[in-house]
Amino acid sequence: MNIERTAVIGSGLMGAGIAEVLAKSGLDVIVREINDEASAAGRARIEKSLAKAVEKGKLESEARDAALGRLRFTTDIADLADRQLVIEAASENEEIKKSIFKELDEVVTDPEAILASNTSSMPIVRFAQSTSRPERVLGVHFFNPAPVQPLVEIVSSVLTADSVRETVTDFVAEVLGKSPIQANDRPGFIVNALLIPYLCSAIRMLESGFATKEDIDAGMVGGCAHPMGPIKLTDLVGLDTCLYAAQSMFDETGDPATKPPVLLSRMVDAGRLGVKSGGGFYDY
Ligand code: CAA
Numbered sequence: 022m023n024i025e026r027t028a029v030i031g032s033g034l035m036g037a038g039i040a041e042v043l044a045k046s047g048l049d050v051i052v053r054e055i056n057d058e059a060s061a062a063g064r065a066r067i068e069k070s071l072a073k074a075v076e077k078g079k080l081e082s083e084a085r086d087a088a089l090g091r092l093r094f095t096t097d098i099a100d101l102a103d104r105q106l107v108i109e110a111a112s113e114n115e116e117i118k119k120s121i122f123k124e125l126d127e128v129v130t131d132p133e134a135i136l137a138s139n140t141s142s143m144p145i146v147r148f149a150q151s152t153s154r155p156e157r158v159l160g161v162h163f164f165n166p167a168p169v170q171p172l173v174e175i176v177s178s179v180l181t182a183d184s185v186r187e188t189v190t191d192f193v194a195e196v197l198g199k200s201p202i203q204a205n206d207r208p209g210f211i212v213n214a215l216l217i218p219y220l221c222s223a224i225r226m227l228e229s230g231f232a233t234k235e236d237i238d239a240g241m242v243g244g245c246a247h248p249m250g251p252i253k254l255t256d257l258v259g260l261d262t263c264l265y266a267a268q269s270m271f272d273e274t275g276d277p278a279t280k281p282p283v284l285l286s287r288m289v290d291a292g293r294l295g296v297k298s299g300g301g302f303y304d305y
Pocket of ligand 1: 069070071073074077079140141163164165166168169170213216248249254257258262
């Protein structure tokens, strides 16, 4: 299967990054948003990132213009009828995601089309079961910032066809130029199963007054050569996303390491969602 017509649902932090990656790879991309205001914000996010890529010498300005020319925004899901690959990157809410998969199943006409979710930790099989084609549903999990991070987790549910997993793995490696790894449909897949307990543990360390956020971050940057410390990384990922990921992992496994720290919940209640809202643990 030669994937050329793609779509992304949502143009928040992850959706915009994924749409940018697809457009830069020469694919036709439709981005579906809930209203014109959200579409304008998503387009601005992509334009800003492409401008940074040009500024950093990673992209020619002609390639930027060509990528922007391959992107279309819509608020009507029916416009996705002819898509061969749709990647859902809506907010981490299971009911919203399930209803999106149900709608996609109704509008996408090609029986060979692949429906994917970028969820960080939710069970892929539940989205698959919202469709009449569960064998063509899988997880394709990018990392933030998607235009920069090379990894993509390919998450197969117990119902995903091997041929679908293979097609998407080859597509991610050969067309997108990313590095795929195979994960099972288990809480947190591979990366978040390790990352979320680490981030929660750092927030608990801060909450207990054990160390300052600056020292926690400096410890992991200077001591373990991480590009950023865990408190700053939580701000980058988004506190709401971290909270949903931790909560859904905790609900399924009961593992105390994934129990969301109270401080994380309170920060989300306060609207301190991280870089994307102008402030989280740090101000931006
Ligand atoms: N497009 C293309 N390339 C870009 C770019 C853009 N918009 N912005 C930056 N880059 C490139 C730069 O050119 C640079 O490349 P070189 O190393 O080849 O020079 C590199 O990316 C780093 O960029 P900067 O120097 O501008 O920025 P930085 O050094 O401050 O790094 C960072 C920023 C990439 C975010 C880095 O701090 C980092 O990797 N942090 C960790 C991020 C991380 O762990 N992400 C995973 C989060 S978990 C997740 O997302 C999954 C989940 O489900 C929760």
